[in-house]
Amino acid sequence: MRRPETLSLQVPAALRQPVTSLEEAESLSQQLRRFNRPQLAWLIEQATPEAEAALRQAAGLLREHYYGRKVYLRGLIEFSNVCQNDCFYCGIRRSNPSVRRYRLSEAQILDCCRQGYALGYRTFVLQSGEDPAYPAPRLARLVTEIRRRYPAAALTLSVGELSAADYRLLRQAGADRYLLRHETADAGHYASLHPADQTLQRRLSCLRELRAAGFQVGSGFMVGTPGQTADCLAQDLLFLQELQPQMIGIGPFIPQHDTPLSQAEPGRLRQTLLMLSLLRLLFPKALLPATTAVGTLHPLGRELALSAGANVLMPNLSPQEYRKDYALYDNKICTGDEAAECRACLQKRVESAGFTIDTSRGDPVDWEETKL
Ligand code: SF4
Numbered sequence: 001m002r003r004p005e006t007l008s009l010q011v012p013a014a015l016r017q018p019v020t021s022l023e024e025a026e027s028l029s030q031q032l033r034r035f036n037r038p039q040l041a042w043l044i045e046q047a048t049p050e051a052e053a054a055l056r057q058a059a060g061l062l063r064e065h066y067y068g069r070k071v072y073l074r075g076l077i078e079f080s081n082v083c084q085n086d087c088f089y090c091g092i093r094r095s096n097p098s099v100r101r102y103r104l105s106e107a108q109i110l111d112c113c114r115q116g117y118a119l120g121y122r123t124f125v126l127q128s129g130e131d132p133a134y135p136a137p138r139l140a141r142l143v144t145e146i147r148r149r150y151p152a153a154a155l156t157l158s159v160g161e162l163s164a165a166d167y168r169l170l171r172q173a174g175a176d177r178y179l180l181r182h183e184t185a186d187a188g189h190y191a192s193l194h195p196a197d198q199t200l201q202r203r204l205s206c207l208r209e210l211r212a213a214g215f216q217v218g219s220g221f222m223v224g225t226p227g228q229t230a231d232c233l234a235q236d237l238l239f240l241q242e243l244q245p246q247m248i249g250i251g252p253f254i255p256q257h258d259t260p261l262s263q264a265e266p267g268r269l270r271q272t273l274l275m276l277s278l279l280r281l282l283f284p285k286a287l288l289p290a291t292t293a294v295g296t297l298h299p300l301g302r303e304l305a306l307s308a309g310a311n312v313l314m315p316n317l318s319p320q321e322y323r324k325d326y327a328l329y330d331n332k333i334c335t336g337d338e339a340a341e342c343r344a345c346l347q348k349r350v351e352s353a354g355f356t357i358d359t360s361r362g363d364p365v366d367w368e369e370t371k372l
Helices: 022-033 037-046 049-067 106-118 136-149 164-173 187-193 200-212 230-243 269-282 292-297 301-308 339-352
Strands: 070-073 075-080 123-128 154-158 177-179 216-223 247-252 356-358
Touching: 022 049, 022 269, 037 230, 037 269, 049 269, 049 301, 070 339, 075 106, 106 123, 106 136, 106 339, 123 136, 123 177, 136 154, 136 164, 164 200, 177 247, 187 200, 200 216, 200 230, 216 230, 216 269, 230 269, 247 269, 247 292, 269 292, 269 301, 292 301, 301 339, 339 356
Parallel strands: 070 356, 075 123, 123 154, 154 177, 177 216, 216 247
Antiparallel strands: none
């Protein structure tokens, strides 16, 4: 990549030495927020080990300033692996005939919530493919029932692209948060990962509609998808700065053996951790998960992600018998444990990395101020 001519004047000196104070971290955060696309791309591509260490230290200081060493838990319920979409990277895409499809009933989902609540979870995340058998009115009734039973818990949905009216209905039913990764903000790259009927334009308008409906919005992207460049990742950072989501989930691309991208190389751990530190610096108050995908890529991936700036974990609350069938990518971890085992394992991992589990709802620190 050609070095931008003006960059030598703007590379923060902090990236050439350890970052040891909150003031230095804040100053670095402000400087990075002024970086343009070529500058961000250059940093992503060319960051030296010293620069990566400085970014990690600064990210840690900011996370600690806003959230202490707390790690928030989100109990994930993968309630249907039926999907009408055909994303080229996804193991449960509609064109994969090898998937054993399942769909939980409302009673099964409520039972997952009951177990999760007893284990201390105060956020439930209901995630599925885009399953036509769970249209918004049916989901809204379920949301209302979960909120009635567990008023102290936050409820997050991650069920894909819906209409603006559907989003409003789900928000009015009591859902607090909605996760919809944009996956990549580069239109050409998006088109290389999705069939023609799935467009970046549609994905971005859904995200804006979710904001307008009053959700805490989560977006995010994959790191290391085939054909992705540092410039694509720079565009992701700039798009997120425009959207200002409350949550940002990123994970390395990991191929799934039944997809068109089965032969592609996985994303790299080092680049994923660098992106996490950059996200913490650009979005100091965001909630950033240490994703299962990063834990799949490396045995200590989630601990390293916490050290790079993440502050959320999403343990699986789905019934054990279905977990292996929600195989978005190969070798996904945590598919064999009971919910209680997952909880105990995560507690150990979090504490060994020097953090503590927080069992509150885990809203963004400034949520009341910015409520729509
Ligand atoms: S990534 Fe989501 S929308 Fe795409 S095929 Fe998989 S489950 Fe469906």
